Amino acid sequence: DAKTTQPTSMDCAEGRAANLPCNHSTISGNEYVYWYRQIHSQGPQYIIHGLKNNETNEMASLIITEDRKSSTLILPHATLRDTAVYYCIGPASGTYKYIFGTGTRLKVLA
Amino acid sequence: GAVVSQHPSWVICKSGTSVKIECRSLDFQATTMFWYRQFPKQSLMLMATSNEGSKATYEQGVEKDKFLINHASLTLSTLTVTSAHPEDSSFYICSARAQQETQYFGPGTRLLVL
Numbered sequence: 001d002a003k004t005t006q007p008t009s010m011d012c013a014e015g016r017a018a019n020l021p022c023n024h025s026t027i028s029g030n031e032y033v034y035w036y037r038q039i040h041s042q043g044p045q046y047i048i049h050g051l052k053n054n055e056t057n058e059m060a061s062l063i064i065t066e067d068r069k070s071s072t073l074i075l076p077h078a079t080l081r082d083t084a085v086y087y088c089i090g091p092a093s094g095t096y097k098y099i100f101g102t103g104t105r106l107k108v109l110a
Numbered sequence: 111g112a113v114v115s116q117h118p119s120w121v122i123c124k125s126g127t128s129v130k131i132e133c134r135s136l137d138f139q140a141t142t143m144f145w146y147r148q149f150p151k152q153s154l155m156l157m158a159t160s161n162e163g164s165k166a167t168y169e170q171g172v173e174k175d176k177f178l179i180n181h182a183s184l185t186l187s188t189l190t191v192t193s194a195h196p197e198d199s200s201f202y203i204c205s206a207r208a209q210q211e212t213q214y215f216g217p218g219t220r221l222l223v224l
Contacts (some may be wrong), residue, residue, distance in 0.1 A: 032211055034213075036215070041201075041218070042215045043203045043216050043218045044205075045216045094205055096142060096213075100146075100154040
């Protein structure tokens with residue numbers, strides 16, 4: 001079973017920040033949280049990952065709570081091209097396997 | 111960097127034939143490669159894990175004799191769907207992992223079995 005839970009869908013206005021939450025209360029202390037997105041009919045695209053500290057790259061920011069039970073992916077200025085399914089993943093313990101949950105379907109509205 | 115390719119991008123075949131899908135890591139050596147399957151409006155389901163030079167490890171419920179995986183080099187893994195049937199029609203996606211945990215995904219191969 002997936003180790004993460006996410007809302008099924010979200011809408012965001014173009015140009016606004018999109019905040020996508022993820023609950024990963026069962027993830028252990030040394031396991032990273034990974035975020036990917038999948039645009040229709042394509043393979044998942046890596047966005048960002050983190051362990052304890054907040055992370056930022058050219059695509060997004062990742063805010064991880066101090067207790068590591070949840071995190072939020074932030075797309076600072078959403079565009080129509082950010083419409084996709086966003087997956088938050090915690091690898092299966094002791095392996096490198098990803099178990100995908102249902103993800104969040106983000107729709108960016110003009 | 112971290113580009114993964116798949117070939118072909120789509121394939122149509124007759125029932126009973128076999129289809130081979132290639133997955134290549136173009137700019138890094140992949141310690142491990144993974145194969146996933148995705149049905150319409152569903153999430154990705156892991157089928158198997160393969161390490162270079164060793165036998166693949168299949169997830170529960172995945173028939174290893176039907177989905178043959180070969181990982182002959184650090185940059186190439188192949189998935190062969192043997193004796194394909196219409197229910198095997200799906201979107202097949204591979205990913206590759208280097209030294210760390212991050213996986214990089216290929217663009218996927220859409221298989222349609224008639």
